[in-house]
Amino acid sequence: MQIAAHDVGRLSRILAGCAGVAVAVFGALDLLTLSSPVPDDTLTPSPAAALPAAGLALLLLAPVRSVPAQRVAAHILAMLSAALGAAALGRHPAAAVATMLAGLALACIDVRLRRPGEQSRFRIADPLLAGATIIALVALVPRMFAPTFPDGGGPDSVMSPYHAGALLTLALGAILARPEAGPLRTAAAAGPGTKIRRALPAVIAVPVVAALISALAVRTGISRPAAAISTGAILAALAVLALIGFLVRSLEGADRQQRELVAELRERREFADTLLQSMNEAVMVLDANHRVIDVNRRWRELTGHSEPLGPEPAPLPPAGTGDWLVRHADGTDIPVLATMAAIPDTEGRPRAYVATYVDITDRKRAADELADRAGELERSNEQLRESNARLEAALAFKNDLTSMLTHDVAQPISSIASLSELLSADWAELDDDIRRELVTKIDKNTRRLIKMMNDLQLLFRLDTGTVTARRTPVPVLEVVTAVAAELGCATDVAIAVDDDLVALADRQHLWHVVHNLLGNALKYGEPPLRISAARTADAIEVVVQDGGAGIPEELVPQLFDRFMRGAGLGLFIVRHLVEANRGSVRYERAEPRGARLVVTFESAL
Secondary structure, three states, X not given: OHHHXXXXXXXXXXXXXXXXXXXXXXXXXXXXXXXXXOHHHOOOOOHHHHHHHHHHHHHHHOOOOOOHXXXXXXXXXXXXXXXXXXXXOOOOHHHHHXXXXXXXXXXXXXOEEEOOOOOOEEEOHHHHHHHHHHHHHHHHHHHHOHHHOOOOOOHHHOOOHHHHHHHHHHHHHHHHHOOOOHHHOOOOOOOHHHHHXXXXXXXXXXXXHHHHHHHHHHHHOOOOHHXXXXXXXXXXXXXXXXXXXXXXXXXXXXXXXXXXXXXHHHHHHHHHHHHXXXXXXXXXXXXXXOOEEEEOHHHHHHHOOOOOOOOOOOOOOOOEEEEEEEEOXXXXXXXXXXXXXXXEOOOOOEEEEEEEEEEOHXXXXXXXXXXXXXXXXXXXXXXXXXXXHHHHHHHHHHHHHHHHHHHHHHHHXXXXXXXXXXXXXXXXXXXXXXXXXXXHHHHHHHHHHHHHHHHHHHHHHHHHOOOOOOXXXXXXXXXXXXXXXXXXOOOOEEEEOOOOOEEEEOHHHHHHHHHHHHHHHHHHOOOOEEEEEEEEOOEEEEEXXXXXXXXXXXXXXXXXXXXXXXXXXXXXXXHHHHHHOOOEEEEEEOOOOOEEEEXXXXXXX
C-alpha cells in the first residue's frame, strides 16, 4: 500500500509538470490571438503575459526533490505572474484578478497556517485557487451562450477562452503538485468538514454542468435561449437543493455522532472519576503548570483538606518514586511513598502530571521500632563482648597467677619448709652459727613471701580499680633514702637527689615505686647502681640505672605488663601507681651498657 501511494504521488507530480507546460503553451496562444491594441493603451500589459511565467513556476514546483535555487526561481516566477496580472487590472479586470490569485497561490503553495484553537493547519493556496477557478468558470459561461449575444459584444470582452482554460489547467496542476495537501488529501479524519470539503467540487460542477446543458440546447436549436437558460437554472437549483439536503443529512448525522461521543465521554469521565475515588492511594492530578486539577477521596483523608489547594502550584516530589513528606491540615508531616509521573502530549511534552502517595506512617513506625530493637541488640552484644573480654582477661589473670604461685610463691615456701625441717631434726647437733644462718634464711624467705603477698594484694586492688592516690608534696630524697636503708643497699647505690626536689604524689605510692625499681636493679642488674632525680620544666624525673646487660629488645614491649617473665609484679605495679598519680614511666637503654627506668611526677613547687 505504501508503494502504491508513492507511485500515485509521483504520477500526480508528473501530471502537474505537464500542466505547467500546457499553461505556458496556452499563454503563448492567448498572446497570439490578441487583437491589435488601442493606441492609447499601448502601455497596458495583457494578463496573458503572466501565463508563461505561471506555467514555468508550476513546472519547477512539481518535482518531489528540488534544489533550493529551483524553489527560489519558482517563487520568483509565481510572484512575477501575480504582478503581471495585477498590472492588467485596468483593462482586463476579471482575467487580471484570476491571474493574480493563481500567481499568489503558486507562491504560497507550501505555506500553512494553524487554525485558532485547532491542531490542524490549512493551506493558503486553496482559497486562492478556488477564487481563480470560479472566475475562470464564470468567464466561460458567456462563451457557451455566444449566439444569444448581440452583434458587437461577445465573450472575448470578459476573458479569452485560452486564458480561462489556462487558469483551470493551472489550478488543477497546483492541486496535483501537492497531492498530500489540499482537496486531494485523504489523511484527514472523517467528519462533517471532510464531507463538505469533498462536496465542494460538486458545488462548482453543478452550475457548470447546467450552463453546458443550456449552451448545448441553444447551439443545437432544441430550445430557445430563454427556455434553455430557464431549464439550466432549474437543473442547477434542483442540484443545489439536493446538495443542501445532503449537507443537512450529513450535519444531522454529525450531530448524532457528536451526542453519542459526548455521552461516551461522559460515561468514560464518570468511570475514570469512580476509579480515581476508589483507589487506596492518594492521587493528585495537575496540569502542565503544576496547578491541581483533581484529587481523590484518599488524598482528602491523608491531607485533611476537603478541597484542592487552590490555583497556586502545589509542592511536588521529584520524578520517580521515593520517600516524601506531606503536610497535613493540622501542620504535621506525614511520611509517604510518592510517585510522580508525567502525561505527555502527541509531541512528547508534558501536558499533565499524576502524583500518587502511599501512607507509610505505620511502616515508618515499625522501621523505627526495628531500628531501636537493633540498637538495643547491638548494645547487648557490645556488653556481651565486654563481658567476654573481662572473662578472658580474668581467665588469663588466673592462669598467670597460678603460674606465678607455682613458681615464685612455691620456692620460698619450699625453702622455709626444708630449713625448718632441718633445724627441727638436727637442732642438737648444729652449731650456733649454723643455726643462726638457717634462721636468717628462713627470715629472708618469709620476708620475700610477705612482700609477694602484699604485691598480690595491691595487684588485686589495682585490678578492681579501688586504688586512689592522695597526692601531697613529698620530698624525693627522703623517700629514696628510706627505701635504700630498708633494702640495706645505701652503700652500694649512688644517690644523686637534691634536697629541694618535691614531687606531688601519694607518699606510699612513691615509696612502692622506688622500692620496686631499686629492688629489681639489685636483683637483676649489675653494679654500678645509681638513683638520681632532676627537675624538667614542671615535672620531677626519678631515674634508676644499673650497669648490667639491660633488657632484651623482644621483652621491652611487654615490660610493664602483668606477670612479666623475669620481672614479677613489680613493674606492672609501678606503672599503675605512677599513672594513678598522673605520671609516667618508661624504659631507656643506658650507655655504654645497662638499663634506665625513668619515672615522671608533677613538681609540687
